[in-house]
Structure formats: C-alpha cells, structure tokens
Amino acid sequence: MTIAAMQGIVKRYGNELALDYVDLSIHEGEIIGLLGPNGAGKTTLIHTLLGMIPFDKGSIQLFGRTEKVFSHENKQKMGLVTQELTVFEDLTAKENLEFFAGVYGLKGEERKKRVEEALAFVGLSSNAGKTPAKFSGGMKRRLNIACALTHHPKFLIMDEPTVGIDPQSRNHILETVEKLREQGTTILYTTHYMEEVQTIASRVVIVDQGQIITEGTVNELIANIQHEEKINIDVSTPGDVPVERLKGLEGVKNVHVDGSTVQIISTVGSGNLDRVLSLVKETSGVVGIQAEKPDLEDVFLTLTGKQLRDGEEE
Amino acid sequence: MTIFTFALKRIFKDKTNLIFLTLFPVAAIFLPEPEYWPLLPYGYHYFGVLILFVGIRLTGLLVEDRQKGVVKRLAAAPVTHFQYLFQNLLAFSVIVIAQCIFMIAGGVIYDHELHEPLLLLILFIVFSFTAIALSLAWNSLYRNKETSFLVFMCVIIIMALLGGIMMPIEMLPDVLEQLAVIFPTYWLAEGMEWVVMGEDTADFLLINGVLLLYTLLFLIIGSIRRMG
Numbered sequence: 025m026t027i028a029a030m031q032g033i034v035k036r037y038g039n040e041l042a043l044d045y046v047d048l049s050i051h052e053g054e055i056i057g058l059l060g061p062n063g064a065g066k067t068t069l070i071h072t073l074l075g076m077i078p079f080d081k082g083s084i085q086l087f088g089r090t091e092k093v094f095s096h097e098n099k100q101k102m103g104l105v106t107q108e109l110t111v112f113e114d115l116t117a118k119e120n121l122e123f124f125a126g127v128y129g130l131k132g133e134e135r136k137k138r139v140e141e142a143l144a145f146v147g148l149s150s151n152a153g154k155t156p157a158k159f160s161g162g163m164k165r166r167l168n169i170a171c172a173l174t175h176h177p178k179f180l181i182m183d184e185p186t187v188g189i190d191p192q193s194r195n196h197i198l199e200t201v202e203k204l205r206e207q208g209t210t211i212l213y214t215t216h217y218m219e220e221v222q223t224i225a226s227r228v229v230i231v232d233q234g235q236i237i238t239e240g241t242v243n244e245l246i247a248n249i250q251h252e253e254k255i256n257i258d259v260s261t262p263g264d265v266p267v268e269r270l271k272g273l274e275g276v277k278n279v280h281v282d283g284s285t286v287q288i289i290s291t292v293g294s295g296n297l298d299r300v301l302s303l304v305k306e307t308s309g310v311v312g313i314q315a316e317k318p319d320l321e322d323v324f325l326t327l328t329g330k331q332l333r334d335g336e337e338e
Numbered sequence: 339m340t341i342f343t344f345a346l347k348r349i350f351k352d353k354t355n356l357i358f359l360t361l362f363p364v365a366a367i368f369l370p371e372p373e374y375w376p377l378l379p380y381g382y383h384y385f386g387v388l389i390l391f392v393g394i395r396l397t398g399l400l401v402e403d404r405q406k407g408v409v410k411r412l413a414a415a416p417v418t419h420f421q422y423l424f425q426n427l428l429a430f431s432v433i434v435i436a437q438c439i440f441m442i443a444g445g446v447i448y449d450h451e452l453h454e455p456l457l458l459l460i461l462f463i464v465f466s467f468t469a470i471a472l473s474l475a476w477n478s479l480y481r482n483k484e485t486s487f488l489v490f491m492c493v494i495i496i497m498a499l500l501g502g503i504m505m506p507i508e509m510l511p512d513v514l515e516q517l518a519v520i521f522p523t524y525w526l527a528e529g530m531e532w533v534v535m536g537e538d539t540a541d542f543l544l545i546n547g548v549l550l551l552y553t554l555l556f557l558i559i560g561s562i563r564r565m566g
C-alpha cells in the first residue's frame with residue numbers, strides 16, 4: 025500500500041528552487057533513506073510532505089487521500105522528528121512527552137502508559153524527571169525522537185536524527201529505528217551520512233539541488249555504477265597461485281599476481297568469492313583479503329561529480 | 339486542552355513569574371492611600387503598570403516556542419495554529435483575571451476606599467486583556483524573548499508616564515497631553531478616575547470599549563502567523 029506520494033512537487037523560496045519537480049512514493053513497511061548533502065532540499069521536502077509549508081506546483085497523496093490530505097486525521101497517523109531540537113526547555117522529559125501525547129489526542133491512563141513506553145523505548149526512563157538542559161546532546165536527540173512516538177505513528181519522518189552526536193548514541197538511535205520498523209512503522213529517514221542509510225534503509229533516495237537524482241536499494245544503486253568487482257588476496261606462496269584454474273572459474277575476467285598479492289577481477293554479481301577463496305587457500309595460503317566495493321559515496325560521486333560531504337566542516 | 343494546561347504549568351514553573359503574580363500584587367495592596375493624587379490608592383496605579391509587565395512575561399512563552407521551533411513542530415500535529423494561540427491566550431487570561439480578583443478582593447479586605455470595587459475589577463480585567471494582546475503583537479515583532487522584553491520595559495515606562503497612571507496628565511506639556519489618548523494606559527487612568535468620580539455609565543462603557551478595540555487590533559496584529 026502507498027502511504028505517501030508526491031507528484032511533480034515544485035517549491036520555491038523567492039527565486040531559489042528548493043524542490044525541482046520531485047516525484048516520490050513511499051510504501052507501507054519501508055525505511056526510505058533520504059540521502060543528500062546539506063542544502064539539498066531534504067527538510068523542505070519533508071515539510072512539504074507534512075503540509076507544514078505551502079508548495080508551488082504538484083500534488084501530494086497521504087494514506088490514499090488526494091483531497092484534504094493534511095487533515096487532522098492524516099496528521100494523527102504521522103510523526104515528525106525535527107532536525108532541530110524542538111522540545112520545551114522548561115519542562116521535564118516526561119512532561120514534554122505528555123504535552124506531545126496530549127496534542128495528538130491521548131488522555132488519562134492511555135497517555136501515561138504511552139509516555140512511559142516512549143521513555144523506555146529511547147532509554148530515558150531513569151531521566152524522566154529532568155529538564156533537557158541537564159541532558160547530553162545524545163539524550164536530547166533521543167527525547168526529540170520520543171516526542172514523535174507516543175501516538176504510535178504509522179508513518180514516521182525523521183529529519184537528520186543523528187546530527188552532531190557521539191557514535192554510541194547514534195547506534196542507539198539506529199537500533200530504535202530498527203525496532204520501529206519491526207513494529208510495522210513506515211519510516212522516511214533523512215541524513216547526509218551514507219553509512220546510516222547503508223545500514224538501515226530498505227530503499228535509498230538520493231537528492232541533490234532539489235532533485236531526486238536516483239533511487240533504489242543500496243545494492244541496485246551500487247550495481248548501476250559498478251562494472252566489475254575487484255578482490256585483492258595476499259598469499260604466503262605466490263608462486264603456487266593457480267592462475268589458469270582461477271581464470272576458469274565462473275565470472276572471473278582476469279587474474280594478476282603482483283608480488284604476494286593476487287588481484288582477481290570478476291563481472292558484477294558473479295558471487296564467486298567463496299570458490300575463489302577456497303581455491304587460493306588450498307594452493308597458496310591466504311594471509312589477507314581486501315574487497316574493493318563501491319559504496320553510496322561512489323554512487324553520489326558518479327552521479328553528481330562531487331563528494332557527498334563537500335562543504336561540510338566535520 | 340493540553341496546550342492550555344501546559345501553558346499554565348510552564349507559567350507557574352517560572353520563579354520570576356511567581357514573584358510578578360504574587361509578591362508584587364500583595365505589596366501593591368499594602369501601599370498607602372495618597373492625599374491629593376491619584377484618586378485611588380497608589381498600589382492600584384502601580385498595578386496597572388504591573389499588568390503590562392505580566393502581559394509581556396506571559397506572552398514571552400510564545401516567543402520561546404517560536405525560537406525553539408516548537409511552533410513549527412506543532413504545524414505537523416493535528417492542531418491548528420489558531421487552537422495553539424487560543425489555548426495559550428486562554429491560560430494567560432485565566433491568570434490575569436485571577437490576579438485582578440485577588441487585587442480587588444485584597445483591597446476590600448484591607449479596607450481601602452475603592453469606590454466601586456466591581457467596576458474597578460471589570461476595568462482591570464479589560465485592561466489586562468489589552469495588555470496581553472499588546473504584548474502578543476509586540477512579541478510577534480521579535481525573534482528573541484530577551485530583546486523583546488528589554489525594549490518593552492522602556493515602552494511600559496513611557497506609556498505609564500505619558501498615559502497618566504504614574505503622574506497627573508495635566509502636568510504634561512499640552513502636545514503630550516493630547517497625544518496621550520493613543521496609549522491604552524490613558525484609558526485605564528480615565529477608567530480609574532471614572533470609578534471614583536464618574537456619573538454617566540456611557541463614559542465607562544466608552545472607556546472599556548476603546549480598550550477592547552485596542553485588544554482586538556493587537557490580537558489581529560499578533561496572530562498573523564510568523565513561522566520563519
């Protein structure tokens with residue numbers, strides 16, 4: 025089932041084109057990784073999709089509705105984790121959650137239960153009575169996420185939820201996303217860290233300068249730009265490498281021996297690593313192995329001619 | 339009514355607010371009665387100024403929400419911006435009404451000569467609404483709560499002096515005296531004078547009517563949505 029769809033969305037800020045004819049469909053149960061450098065238009069895309077800002081052209085569908093898409097009924101089914109920390113500094117973690125739960129219509133015992141649950145979910149139960157001022161960056165981020173969870177959204181939109189935090193908190197958040205997916209939540213996950221997308225996304229959408237430049241699973245995107253696979257194997261006795269037998273293996277295109285390293289070049293998706301390795305192991309003893317695999321960074325580089333992290337001061 | 343409840347909660351969590359809302363009015367009640375001017379006990383004139391301070395402090399919550407991006411976040415939630423504003427303003431109103439009742443009841447118990455305590459209560463409540471609306475409009479011009487508050491303090495002092503609640507308006511040069519009608523404080527001072535000496539009810543209605551018109555005007559200015 026299609027949860028959300030954008031067709032031909034154009035959004036301008038003055039003369040600047042922030043979204044340039046964007047088409048995007050999101051299906052139930054997916055984790056979409058929306059990847060793009062700073063200023064690509066990710067936040068604008070999200071805010072448009074949620075009806076928070078007007079757009080200039082195109083149409084949006086949510087939960088099968090094409091009219092009154094931004095009704096309270098539809099908003100009720102969605103949750104937004106904002107890029108900035110948008111929590112009340114003067115309220116405790118628990119009160120913050122109570123507020124947002126209340127705004128989404130939860131009352132009494134139910135609200136209490138959901139608040140406890142959300143606190144536990146992001147690992148803040150023991151800090152429930154503290155105000156965000158006393159929190160570390162990672163804890164604030166987790167509170168910011170929890171505020172979008174109490175009403176159990178079917179469709180959760182997370183705008184760079186891991187910006188500027190330590191690796192441990194980041195892993196905690198990624199695990200949280202994983203748990204949410206297991207519970208059946210559809211997630212639109214925005215980030216400019218390709219490692220995150222590579223770990224959790226079932227589908228990746230890459231945006232740059234307000235345009236969707238490509239989409240697909242991580243493997244598809246990589247396969248699209250990849251024409252061959254290279255494996256380098258360090259061996260103990262290079263003289264014994266059975267070059268001809270290796271060349272005879274399915275998918276192998278070429279074999280070079282260079283010093284104690286054997287380089288094997290195969291066609292894409294040949295899946296012959298197992299056979300190659302066992303043959304080399306039998307004959308020459310494997311000492312080390314490196315596979316040169318392109319990643320999403322290479323995909324971005326290939327498609328745009330620039331680095332994903334260009335212009336970032338990290 | 340979540341937004342309403344939490345607005346109250348946040349106001350009472352702030353210690354400075356508590357001082358403004360409890361200590362200052364109590365102190366005002368105990369101020370002496372003047373000999374010649376003003377007509378009402380000093381404390382009730384100071385209370386007019388206090389109401390302006392309370393107004394800017396209460397509506398400061400909304401600036402904070404905008405600063406923190408909470409307002410933006412709420413745009414994704416199933417509440418309208420109007421509901422958000424309305425519930426907050428309702429909370430502020432409940433607080434100022436309670437404060438006005440406290441101030442008048444305190445005076446009656448303390449045996450001040452308030453002439454028409456009930457009409458004075460109505461006047462203060464109406465002026466409180468004007469103060470809240472004015473602060474709302476004022477705050478909508480600022481992104482930063484502190485700047486907004488600081489500049490508004492000067493405005494309050496000017497309005498208090500030139501509006502005739504801190505000194506007799508007759509002491510001002512003619513030009514300023516005529517200019518004074520533009521300040522809501524002028525109408526408060528007029529109202530207080532009416533409570534002591536007024537006869538024609540229509541005058542009292544007119545005074546409150548002007549204050550309510552101001553309220554409406556400021557509410558419109560203040561509620562024009564600023565998301566930025």
Ligand SMILES: Nc1ncnc2c1ncn2[C@@H]1O[C@H](COP(=O)(O)OP(=O)(O)O)[C@@H](O)[C@H]1O
Nearest residue numbers: 037042060061062063064065066067068069566
């Ligand atoms: N409120 C705004 N007013 C004017 N320009 C904006 C505004 N918000 C974003 N932009 C511009 O739109 C582009 C996309 O921004 P944004 O959606 O925030 O990108 P991202 O979230 O991918 O970093 C940027 O060039 C940014 O400068």
Ligand SMILES: [Mg+2]
Nearest residue numbers: 066067068107
């Ligand atoms: Mg962004």
